[in-house]
Amino acid sequence: MKTLNILLIEDDMIEVMKLNRASKSIQLNHNVIEANNGEEALKLLENKDNLPDIILLDLNMPKINGIEFLKILKADNRLKYIPTIILTTSNNQRDLLECYKIGIAGYVLKPLKYEDYVSKIEKLLSYWSINELITA
Amino acid sequence: MSQDQIAILQRALEREKKARKAAEKILEEKSRELYFTSQKLENLLDEKSSQLEGVFENIVDAFVLMDIKGNILKFNDAATKLFGYDISKESINVSNLVHQDDFKYAVLSFEELITKGFFKNYEARVYTKSKEIKWVHINASIVFDRKNKPIAAQGIVRDITQEKALKQQLEDQKNQLSIIINNSPIGISLSKSNYRGLLQINRALVNMLGYSAEELKTMKVQDITHPDDEEASKLLRDQLYSGEIDQFNIEKRYIKKDGNIFWAKTNVTAVRDKYGEIEYQVATLEDISKERESKEKLIESENRLATLVLNLDSGILLEDENRKVVLTNHKFCELLNIDIAVDDLYGMDCSEAAEQNKVLFKDPNAFVKRMNEIDSAKQMVIGDELEMLDGKILERNYLPITIGEKSKGFLWTFTDVTLKRRYSKSLEAQKQKYYNIIANMNLGLVEVSSDNKILMVNQSFTEMSGYNEVELLGKHTNAIFNTEEAKAVIAIENAKRKKGQSNSYEVKVETKNGEIRYWLISGAPNYDLNGDIVGSIGVHLDITELKKLELQKEKLLLKLEKSNDELQEYAHIVSHDLKSPLRSIDALVSWLKEDNKGKLDEMSLRNFDLIETTLEKMEQLISDVLAYSSIGSDSDTKADVNLNTKLDNIISMLYIPEHIDIKILHPLPIVNGDATKLQQLFQNLISNAIKFIDKDKGVIIIDFEDLKSHYKFSIKDNGIGIDKQFHNKIFKIFHALNKSKDSTGIGLSIVKKIIDLHEGQIWLESEPNVGTTFYFTLKK
Numbered sequence: 001m002k003t004l005n006i007l008l009i010e011d012d013m014i015e016v017m018k019l020n021r022a023s024k025s026i027q028l029n030h031n032v033i034e035a036n037n038g039e040e041a042l043k044l045l046e047n048k049d050n051l052p053d054i055i056l057l058d059l060n061m062p063k064i065n066g067i068e069f070l071k072i073l074k075a076d077n078r079l080k081y082i083p084t085i086i087l088t089t090s091n092n093q094r095d096l097l098e099c100y101k102i103g104i105a106g107y108v109l110k111p112l113k114y115e116d117y118v119s120k121i122e123k124l125l126s127y128w129s130i131n132e133l134i135t136a
Numbered sequence: 137m138s139q140d141q142i143a144i145l146q147r148a149l150e151r152e153k154k155a156r157k158a159a160e161k162i163l164e165e166k167s168r169e170l171y172f173t174s175q176k177l178e179n180l181l182d183e184k185s186s187q188l189e190g191v192f193e194n195i196v197d198a199f200v201l202m203d204i205k206g207n208i209l210k211f212n213d214a215a216t217k218l219f220g221y222d223i224s225k226e227s228i229n230v231s232n233l234v235h236q237d238d239f240k241y242a243v244l245s246f247e248e249l250i251t252k253g254f255f256k257n258y259e260a261r262v263y264t265k266s267k268e269i270k271w272v273h274i275n276a277s278i279v280f281d282r283k284n285k286p287i288a289a290q291g292i293v294r295d296i297t298q299e300k301a302l303k304q305q306l307e308d309q310k311n312q313l314s315i316i317i318n319n320s321p322i323g324i325s326l327s328k329s330n331y332r333g334l335l336q337i338n339r340a341l342v343n344m345l346g347y348s349a350e351e352l353k354t355m356k357v358q359d360i361t362h363p364d365d366e367e368a369s370k371l372l373r374d375q376l377y378s379g380e381i382d383q384f385n386i387e388k389r390y391i392k393k394d395g396n397i398f399w400a401k402t403n404v405t406a407v408r409d410k411y412g413e414i415e416y417q418v419a420t421l422e423d424i425s426k427e428r429e430s431k432e433k434l435i436e437s438e439n440r441l442a443t444l445v446l447n448l449d450s451g452i453l454l455e456d457e458n459r460k461v462v463l464t465n466h467k468f469c470e471l472l473n474i475d476i477a478v479d480d481l482y483g484m485d486c487s488e489a490a491e492q493n494k495v496l497f498k499d500p501n502a503f504v505k506r507m508n509e510i511d512s513a514k515q516m517v518i519g520d521e522l523e524m525l526d527g528k529i530l531e532r533n534y535l536p537i538t539i540g541e542k543s544k545g546f547l548w549t550f551t552d553v554t555l556k557r558r559y560s561k562s563l564e565a566q567k568q569k570y571y572n573i574i575a576n577m578n579l580g581l582v583e584v585s586s587d588n589k590i591l592m593v594n595q596s597f598t599e600m601s602g603y604n605e606v607e608l609l610g611k612h613t614n615a616i617f618n619t620e621e622a623k624a625v626i627a628i629e630n631a632k633r634k635k636g637q638s639n640s641y642e643v644k645v646e647t648k649n650g651e652i653r654y655w656l657i658s659g660a661p662n663y664d665l666n667g668d669i670v671g672s673i674g675v676h677l678d679i680t681e682l683k684k685l686e687l688q689k690e691k692l693l694l695k696l697e698k699s700n701d702e703l704q705e706y707a708h709i710v711s712h713d714l715k716s717p718l719r720s721i722d723a724l725v726s727w728l729k730e731d732n733k734g735k736l737d738e739m740s741l742r743n744f745d746l747i748e749t750t751l752e753k754m755e756q757l758i759s760d761v762l763a764y765s766s767i768g769s770d771s772d773t774k775a776d777v778n779l780n781t782k783l784d785n786i787i788s789m790l791y792i793p794e795h796i797d798i799k800i801l802h803p804l805p806i807v808n809g810d811a812t813k814l815q816q817l818f819q820n821l822i823s824n825a826i827k828f829i830d831k832d833k834g835v836i837i838i839d840f841e842d843l844k845s846h847y848k849f850s851i852k853d854n855g856i857g858i859d860k861q862f863h864n865k866i867f868k869i870f871h872a873l874n875k876s877k878d879s880t881g882i883g884l885s886i887v888k889k890i891i892d893l894h895e896g897q898i899w900l901e902s903e904p905n906v907g908t909t910f911y912f913t914l915k916k
Contacts, residue, residue: 014720021727060712089715092708110719112755114726
């Protein structure tokens, strides 16, 4: 099982903590890079030599929101190959459709219970860690 | 030559014959005497011959003496005159005299003369010197000498040319008469009074009767007379016999041999002798069957005509020159309220009658005056109208009737036109009424010709368009429909009119003062009396205000849609923003519990659990509010939904405790609706039922009934039941009766909202502690 370079784009501090803690608690040494918003993430992604394996993206963010970010990402010839998984509390059908239309690798709803969250994250990460990915 | 002359000549001839006979006798005797005496008294001969000569010379008839060879020896004066030869100067042989056609007869007669010594009654033609042909009658004898040797022949020659011609004429006349009789188309018979049967019958009569002339000769008139006519026929015959009449005419029927009957005009004339007794009866018969038939037809047709005239729907009065009634009918009496039989009117004086009846008319004097005017003018008058006191309106025509140049009288006809006039008056009134409506209605009316020229506009239209009537009449419609858009529309619509279609359409026009208005036009083709399209009529309604409202509505709808969308988005964002902290709190609580494992007392742990439960409830509340506000946002996703599969889904998805049994009594229908919402509907109701079952054995029964326009569903449980007083409240939002961790009070509100969207209703029957049945309907 390989370790993944994960780019988490999330404005909520506790959500970032949740992922870090969950990732740690399942004892897999995945590498989580944080970006508090889309702008920041795009800046990070400018460094093409060190691109993440997957991106976990929240939808509700200030400035560039998730969908806008997704559009920019998918418009980029290189970045569009990075699997992007939406991680959100919004079960808005419209968002779901829109995201799939633009192109996502998954849409995961944040559950209320932390245990449920951990379980979902574990499954998600283990799935992607067994996938063959395009690396730089 | 007349009959009398013939008779006179005949009598003269007779007399001459007798005289000649006497003369011949004398001659014969004398010649014999002469002969014998000559022998005895040879000496006396000379004297005697001179004596004789005198006799011969003095007889009326021609005397000819010739020798045996036929050489003429002697002609007396009459002979000389007859033949024209002077024998003292020229010698003639008898053969010169004989007509070439009679030569053989002459030779034979001469031989007879030689052998017998005489011949009598030789009648043949001779030539005179001037080559004239004459008929002669000759008696001849041989003259012998003393030795009884024939020495000469002598003959008395009589000129019978005239007699012969007379005879021929008589014969011809007889033939002609018979030709006339036999070829006459009129049947002619001759009968003798004391002789049974008909003496003479001509061919026409034979043809008419079919009996042969032979058969008719033994028949009497009675035998061929029709029995019905015999009496009249006999009466006339008797009168004829008794001498009362000399002739009679009768039209009667005869029976033919083949039994058929024919009509004949018969004339019988009596030919009486000098004592007045009937000698002969001449009857002529003219077959008049055809005439009779035509006459009958004529009578029939006259009768028909008379009946027709009598019963005509127009009043008729025919008067003669002197204004006397010649012909009239029932209708005339009826129309003019004349209480007299039609027949009694004949002969009446019209001017007198008019004077008497003038009181029937509204203007009696005008009536009489006009009538006299017409009468004196004697010119055709058509369509005079007479108003009667009883309200009747009569149309009167006057026609002088002339056949050829001759006046046959004057015909007045009267027709009751009261109804017609009343109709036309009411028509006029109707027209006026509609005209007023058109003029005063709030709709613009325009009549247009086929080439789009404005023929008529009403007041409203001039107000609508801003142009006055003068500015519009005769102009092309483009004058009013002045925008490019309107012109295009009008062109399309006019094409429809020409095909006879009518419809309504909208146009945008600019009025005279430059204002943009919207008109709704109802156009229909305009037809003439023959049904040909002559243009169109348009009713114009100014819908500018309406149009503005419509545009406003459209704008509002767009706005509403947008704000709905925004609201929806907003709800999602709010729910996201509300839910996120819940997740954070939950994570933090679980980390606190995890990080302080074993350090927390029981109370603290219970409180942590309470925090978690509260978070769950909060989460549920937010989800429900979001669900509720989402309903009605996108209702255009209706499709056929198979409720059976939906229900299977729900049952497999919901947590159903083991002690609860769900029964579906009948297969559910396929309904048209929003699949997600219908699922939610059933899900909410079933989960409610599950939630409130407090019995050891729970039963949920789902049923359905097919109503006319709706499907009716029922979901019955044996749960805690709902008190009557809450039945109406439970569908209102946040009215949860049992506040519990999984009851937010929104579930039934969502149910109600979904049912409203499907044009159904929801109600319930419930008994506390026994159970509840929710009923709801969904529109088909």
